[in-house]
Amino acid sequence: MTGQVRTVDGRVAGRRGQATRQKLLDCLREMLDTSPYRDVKVIDVARMAGTSPATFYQYFQDVESAILEIANDMAKDGQRLKTLAEDQNWAGKGGFAAAEALADGFLEFWRDYEPILRVVDLASAEGDKRFYKVRQKILTAVTGSLTEAIENMQAKGKVGDEVQPNAMAGTLVAMLAAVAGHQKGFESWNIKMKDVRPALSTLVFMGVTGKKPPTR
Amino acid sequence: MTGQVRTVDGRVAGRRGQATRQKLLDCLREMLDTSPYRDVKVIDVARMAGTSPATFYQYFQDVESAILEIANDMAKDGQRLKTLAEDQNWAGKGGFAAAEALADGFLEFWRDYEPILRVVDLASAEGDKRFYKVRQKILTAVTGSLTEAIENMQAKGKVGDEVQPNAMAGTLVAMLAAVAGHQKGFESWNIKMKDVRPALSTLVFMGVTGKKPPTR
């Protein structure tokens, strides 16, 4: 399934090689936690991993390729978000609970991978196809599930069809991702995440069902 | 009002100096349009401006400071967004029109300044206070206006107060900014901006008023 780990010149990496490679990835990830993306240098990563820059280039084309590698792992983990939007009953109180769970899922996922997601966001906005694809992989599944949900609501005639299900779903997902990505920003802005959570859930619920959430 | 333009060592720049400085900023901006942020080099900017790297350092501490300068100008222009959310009547059809205008304002503003806003977003997410302040300056005014609007709606008793006005306003603004910042992404995703616009407006309207938008 997953292709074997290979060095830049195509050789298959053995036990030792995989270990150093992983160590480099770990150090890179730690580096991104603490330094601005622009300031992450190969030489620092190598030093932190107790190896030489030349070794880094044995396993990765450049820093971006290495980050892409981390991002791909992340994308696998990201498939859990999809299950939160899939096959839910969006009506009534259960629907609102689903919206809350979805919001929580995004908030948590972004908390886990914040620095990587920052870079993925930037690079895909800059037009890098490889990063765009990763972002896609994470978000597209959720968007698809939400689209279906909205289509169902519209089919039942409960919601007007002035809004394209696809566009609404994409917008909601973008919103969730954006808010999740600026959690620290919100906090230092005098807005508590405790208050943002209901706002997010409410908007998701309203976007999907077209109704106010049930009072409880 | 605006402090005089100064060189790094504190001298006030004259006519000629201001011209080269501006030229450097223009070239930097053009550079950001075409190259990834991480790959923008002082030497390239200087070359494009027909001057030497040393001249660049006469006017700017580093690349970031120069971008910050551009970002500050942008923030001034961004005050037009505030007027779109301010003193609006959010009820009924007029309210929906206001929501549409606000969405359009964001979409257009982001289209004008996309590459700069990308960097501002990244840097402020990375914890750079200076960039955070710029981002704040643009978004805080809009958030404030929206907060007031929601508070008014709640005061009239038309909307439940399960949701903090501040948090809802912040969430809506984050959504607007996110969608505006991924316009190209949406397009290449089979979602047309023409369809996103109503989705955005609908969510803004529902977020502020708590109701479905009027059918028309």
Add this chain to the structure above:
DNA sequence: GCAGAAATCTGACGATCAGTCAGATCGGGT
């Protein structure tokens, strides 16, 4: 346990860029 082979690592190098400074150049005022 050992020789040979394969895998892995690294020192060293040329190229590029960051950032600084002293001195060259420019341009307006007299």
Add this chain to the structure above:
DNA sequence: ACCCGATCTGACTGATCGTCAGATTTCTGC
């Protein structure tokens, strides 16, 4: 024409990039 402050730049040091040939480590068959 001359002066003087403003402006620009060549040239330099130090850091990083990215590559390669050769050194070192690990594995394999015996």
